[in-house]
Structures are given as C-alpha cells and as structure tokens.
Amino acid sequence: MTVDDRQAGAGTDTPTSLAVLASGRGSNFVAIAEAVRRGDLPVRLALVLSDVPDAPVLEKAASFGVPTVVVHPAAARDDQGRYSRDRYSDLVLEELLRRGVEYVALAGFMRLLGGELLRRYERRIVNIHPSLLPAFPGLDAQRQALEYGVRVTGCTVHLVDAGVDTGPVIAQRAVPVEPDDTVETLTARILAAEHDLYWRALKRLVTETLVLHGRRAVFV
Ligand code: GRF
DSSP: OOHHHHHHTOSSSOOOEEEEEOSSOOHHHHHHHHHHHHTSSOOEEEEEEESSTTOHHHHHHHHTTOOEEEOOGGGGBOTTOOBOHHHHHHHHHHHHHHTTOOEEEESSOOSOOOHHHHHHTTTSEEEEESSOTTSSOSSOHHHHHHHHTOSEEEEEEEEOOSSSSOSOEEEEEEEEOOTTOOHHHHHHHHHHHHHHHHHHHHHHHHHSOEEEETTEEEEO
C-alpha cells in the first residue's frame, strides 16, 4: 500500500475511522495525521470538524487530503438566539454518523459537547489537555501551572464526558517546569509532549480493549 493509499484508508488493514475536532492552530491534528501517514496509527482520518470557519486546522487538514466541515455555533441557536450545547452536539453527531466515524479526537476544540453525541461515542471520544489532570483543568492550564509553582506538569489524554476535562485518564506524560520558564516556553515544551503522546494513546484506544474500573481506565 502506498502512503497515499494509506492516507485515503484504502485496504482492509486500516478500517477504523477517526474524526478530529479542532478550533484553532491544529498542531495536534498534524501530529496525528503524520503518524497516520507514517503507518504508526492504523486509522483512516475521515473528517476534521471545526466550529471556527477560518481555523488554520482546516487548511492543514486539506493539505493532508482529509475532508473538512464547519459546524457553526450559530446553527445551534433557537428562535430567541439562545445557544444550546445539546443542539450543537446533535449537529456534530449528524456529521460524524454521515461519515461513519468510529472514534473522535478533540484537539483544541473549544466547545463543550453533550447529549446523544457523548452517549453514542461513549469510550470512543477523547481529548488532550495541557496539564496533568486533575490539576489545572479548563483554560490557560500552562499559566495555571506556572503561577501555582509546580515543578512538574504535563499533558493528559482523557475520555470526554459532560464536564470540563473530567473524564477518565487514558494517558499522561510529565513535563518539567524550568525555573526560567515563561508561559510560552512551557507551552512549547508541553506541546511537543502532546504531539508524541496523542497518537500513541489513540493507537491503544483503537487497537486494544478499554475497560473502566470506576474511573480507572485499563487496556486489556
Ligand atoms: C493544545 O495545547 C491542547 O492540549 C489544548 O489545545 C491546544 C491545541 O493546540 N486542548 P493545537 O491546535 O493542536 O495546536
């Protein structure tokens, strides 16, 4: 199989389809797509979905030949202009089902998901967060770590539930905080770890069986 065939998901050895949801830069998407291209991550990238029409990740997806779609948050507003997380999630779910997506990776997707989407993709939807959860959930995790004064932080891949960075942990990587770190230098060091951790975690997720003992996620 050629690299292009593999990217297109040709052949029977790459049947699992993965969608990446992202709102911004897309460096984690690129790391995932490169792992697929190298043959290290046995998935077909079925879709990149964004909530931001001009998100740089969309061009990056196109450069890898991955289909893209924007689900605009305005589409999830009712007649009174009220945004509904569940309505938004239903619109995302429609796009995923339309393309036969089996697994979902959130990579800098800045919107909470819920409802039927989380039920349908239970244990098959993950996120990456730039801290060692449960420390420093939410926005600005790197700044939180720096300001708290921890000597070690890192990144976490976790199952997505209805909370903010609260789902069971799938994988973590520790990253040192150096005395002269700024938010920028720390962010860059964590990001490099994210890029190596995420595809490895996704590989386990799609090739192994995940069992939950309470919050403890175990691959068997
Ligand atoms: C990453 O730091 C990720 O951990 C967080 O959002 C950032 C996304 O970066 N959830 P990128 O768009 O993948 O470059």
